[in-house]
Amino acid sequence: MLWRTHFPIGHAGLLGQNLKSKLQHSLFSTTAILARAKLPQEKERFKPEVTELKLGTYTSNSRRTGVIARKVGMTGMWDEWGVRVPVTVLQLDNVQVVSILETSNPGLARLQIGCGTRKEKNVTKPVLGHFKANGIPPKAKLFEFPITPDAALPVGTEITAAHFVPGQLVDVTAPSLGKGFQGVMKRWGFAGGPASHGNSLSHRVPGSTGNINPARVYPGKKMPGRMGGKNVTVMRLPVMKVDTALNCIWVKGSVPGHDNQFIKVRDSIKIVKHCLFPEGAAVPFPTYIPGESAQQPREVIARAGGQDPLIPASD
Template sequence: MASLLSSVRAGLRTGLPVECRSFVTSATQPATWTHKSLRTGVIARKKGMTAMWDEWGVRIPVTVLQLEQCQVVQVLNEETHGYTALQIGSTDRTPKNVTMPMLGHFAKAGVEPKRKLVEFEVTPDAVLPVGTELVASHFVPGQFVDCSAPTMGKGFQGAMKRHGFGGQPATHGTSLTHRSLGSTGQRKDPGKVFKGKKMAGRMGGEQATVQSLKVMKIDNDLNLIYVKGAVPGVDDQFVKVRDAIKKRGDKIAPADVLPLPFPTIQPEAVKAMPRELVAKTGGSDPYVMQE
């Protein structure tokens, strides 16, 4: 077991395995973004909320998402898996806390063990080589993204908090049942409570997606993505971020930033960029009365 563990750890340091090199050579050919192209998403960590002010002084609430060692771990192709997707990993993990099968999986890809793995379905022209690192500039300011994460867990809650019921009357003889959900069934017929009835139970902790959030700012030095509005989950939660599914074609981003970086941003381009990229709001001053 010790020799196997040492060989796996040695594989993590040697880089990309031999069986992947031929794929990398073919996958690095230049590709062109089209309206039908489906890029990969990224795994970010929610760092909390703050606010921005646009050029007119309007306050915009934003959620800060940070990318940590986000890399391509595996390529799933149509021939072997029936669909085309990329397995993305995020946040390096100590090898001693990883199981042997997963150590072998990461060693085959030539990347450090990751805390979180997520598959993103892509089109064949958006496939990236194994080991490619994804950074915040994979997205552009002004474009729209979808953010998915488990919601905050609330534990066991009553029907009023869980489903928004109005409760029982506050007067006219109501005693100790003000927050009760009331009747749950009928009389002798059917004589049961139907499945799916809204009742007290476990609340939160379910996968949720907030669609079409606007990217307000990109920080290239800290790998931060500022998105307008709220994102599901608690702070430090892993969040899946990808191009908005309902904003296809030219609607996904302003015309001056299209086409999107495809299949992802090049490292040389990131080095030439300024640290912060801020989305333009445009329009007229909202504080000036129009005649």
């Protein structure tokens, strides 16, 4: 070979030894650096142990679990003053605690909640094994909710509509209605171009999207694209009525998603100038327990209170 004529064998061997020593030196130095470095230690995992379901005392620092409900549809109801209120009906369908998950924060736990039913043939084997290990029938939907350790529930506990108190505030989360690919006027509310004479085929266009320098479009520019189909959270919606027979709750206002959509409902976490629960209400903590909690009638309606808004105030 030609390289042997230019580089003697001894010289090539010397180059190989130097390269080997350099590699060993770099390896040893890297090992020493890693040994001296203080690597972060893995945090201990925390999992509350709950063996029996019993009533507790609710505090301002407590956080109860949320539930999964199905959106039945919208309707209207009348409060005690005869004012019509638009409401959305949410039904709790076989809501159960599937498992208690581990966390790295000892002051916070997570519950896995399941809703609905599903045939075993329509569930994958790993998921089916997870249900059988916990002794729970297959569920149609699973979600996780953060809770405080004092609000932990045993596996298999059923959560009903009596978990909520009429008049309390809740946060609802669900995917919004998907509207496909839309332009800037519908997606972002642009005004569009002028509709007078001389404007040709530029009535609904977005207009300029950038400058000469830099010759690019800035990230986050409002452009045409897919609209909807993303998780939306509507906060601080009052619970107007609880039906323990139909296992439904009436929530004031609109809720994202289509009918029969799975909705996550939880106690409101953003309290501004409002109380989470009505004054003097008996909060079922950690949830409503038949036989131990106060007996509830079939329908419990929230009271508007105050003065009749239909009668003008006297001077």
